[in-house]
Amino acid sequence: MSSLIRSHPLTAFFTLACALSWLGWLNYVLSNQGLGVIDTDYPAVLGTTQLLGVLPGAYLGPIGSALIVTAVTDGRAGLRAWAGRLFRWRVGARWYAVALLAVPAGLLVVGAVFAGGRIAAPTLLGAYLPVLVLQLVTTGLAEEPGWRDFALSRLQQRYSPLKSAAILGPVWAVWHYPLFLTDWAEGNRGWAGLLAFTVFCVSFNVVMSWMFNRTNESLPLSMLMHVSVNTFVSVLWPDLFPSLAGVAIPVMSVGSVVAALAIIAVTRGRLGRPAVERPSVPAERHAAPLHSR
Known part of the structure; x- marks a missing residue:
């Protein structure tokens, strides 16, 4: 098993991430908050059963x-x-403003257009x-050290930034799929909700990749941007746009696609990652003189 993980670390990570989470969600999916196969109710904590x-x-x-x-492939140094x-918090203040304000501002604009x-x-x-802080230590801490810190970082060592984002986005979406059988996806169940959520994950992953690269792979900034979406949608969206309460995910996916396309165009597909400089090769090479002994 260790040899297999060392040979295919990304495949091992994606497989384990889905398998372990889906195993951890199995009882929740089968409970009365999901398919109702077993007569189990999850108590609400802070108004939600999701905690x-x-x-x-x-x-x-x-x-x-x-x-x-990471422990298997890279040992202590890798860990x-x-x-x-x-703990890479020392990033320019403007990037904190982007992580904390750009997402709510974008969602406010796209919501206003559709409303x-x-x-x-x-x-x-x-x-x-308070909800933002709670999301930071729950959703942000649970997901971002894996998706961006581990997977995106390794993907970009092998592929272009855009191809790396194209690989990671669908996996990130699929990881969530079992939750569509529970009240986590209330109001967004069915194939339409699943498709809209997939489009959102694929496109917003481009935005997340750009943030990760532009902040020198700062995980706290990635976490803040991620949970800014969750917090805005769960706290402010229902009040701001009551007519869009049942179509939040489709509307968000449209805004996310627009943002992703803009970033791809502006960065020419580099998504904020500096180009690797190759050593210059002389335009003309001269043969070394032959010396006779």
Whole structure:
């Protein structure tokens, strides 16, 4: 098993991330909050069953798999490098503004367009920051050390940034699929919701890749950008756009596709990753003179 992981670290990570999380979610999927196969109810904590139903499997998957595969393939040195990006907070202030404000601003614009300019006053604005912090240590910490810190970093060592994003985005989406059988996907179940969510993951992963590269692979900034989406949609979206409550994911996917295409165009597909400089080769080479003894 160790030899197999060393030979195919990315395949091993993707397989373990999905397998461990899906195993951790199995009881939740079968419970009354899912398919109702077993007569089990998950209690609501802070108004949601997801903390007890989703979070254990989320922690088992991406971050747990990244820890296992890094330890097997790179040992202690690799673990230090992997964990080091988690504490890479020293990034320009403008990138914190992008992570914290650009996503809500973008969602506000796209929501207003689809709502015909009708924006209601938010009643839970004071809950935004506490929920953001909670999301940071739950969703952000569970996912980003795996998807971006481990997978994206390794993918970009082998492939172009755009190809790396194209590989990671669908896997990130598929990892979520079992949750569409539970109340996690309330209002977005069915093939239409699944397709819209997949489009969102694939396109928003381009945005996340750009942020990761532009901030020198700072994991905290990736976490902040990720949870900015979750927090805005869960706290502010229902109040701001009551007419769009049931179509949040499709609307978000449109905005995400526009943002991804803009980033691809502006960066020419580099997604913020510096081009590798190749050593210059002289235009003309002269044969070395032959010396006779």
